[in-house]
Amino acid sequence: MAKVKVIVDGVEYEVEVEELSSGKFRVSFEGESYEVKAKDLGIPLSTVEMPAPVSSASAPVSSAAVSAPATPAAPAPVGEGVVTAPMPGKVLKILVSEGEEVKTGQALLTLEAMKMENEIPSPKDGIVKKIHVKEGDTVDTGQPLIEIG
Numbered sequence: 001m002a003k004v005k006v007i008v009d010g011v012e013y014e015v016e017v018e019e020l021s022s023g024k025f026r027v028s029f030e031g032e033s034y035e036v037k038a039k040d041l042g043i044p045l046s047t048v049e050m051p052a053p054v055s056s057a058s059a060p061v062s063s064a065a066v067s068a069p070a071t072p073a074a075p076a077p078v079g080e081g082v083v084t085a086p087m088p089g090k091v092l093k094i095l096v097s098e099g100e101e102v103k104t105g106q107a108l109l110t111l112e113a114m115k116m117e118n119e120i121p122s123p124k125d126g127i128v129k130k131i132h133v134k135e136g137d138t139v140d141t142g143q144p145l146i147e148i149g
Contacts, residue, residue: 089113
């Protein structure tokens with residue numbers, strides 16, 4: 001179970017979230033548990049990984065369904081080997097350089113999101129062809145970070 005912050009009607013709550021199945025979650029708050037269904041996120045739920053920040057919801061926490069606000073249009077498709085931001089955040093540290101050989105799972109950069117540092121791993125073995133961001137950049141979900149060839 002992951003602890004995340006949820007904003008409901010402008011009020012921030014810390015809740016525990018457990019994924020039950022694709023799009024269905026158990027949310028625990030103040031000793032009570034609720035089953036909720038995420039819908040209309042604008043992204044395929046198969047791309048959502050736990051723990052993940054939970055977006056603002058317009059319905060009360062006790063509601064049976066939580067709707068996330070509409071998201072901006074999806075970013076332009078990126079080519080194979082391009083590592084994209086899994087969530088919005090700030091690039092804290094780039095751990096590789098262009099021309100460097102990397103292995104599957106090797107950390108490429110550190111992304112700060114919701115006051116947590118997340119190492120973004122290489123999805124495959126290869127050579128870093130291009131680094132699309134620099135330390136301190138703010139990135140959006142789906143934005144290209146590093147290209148591996």
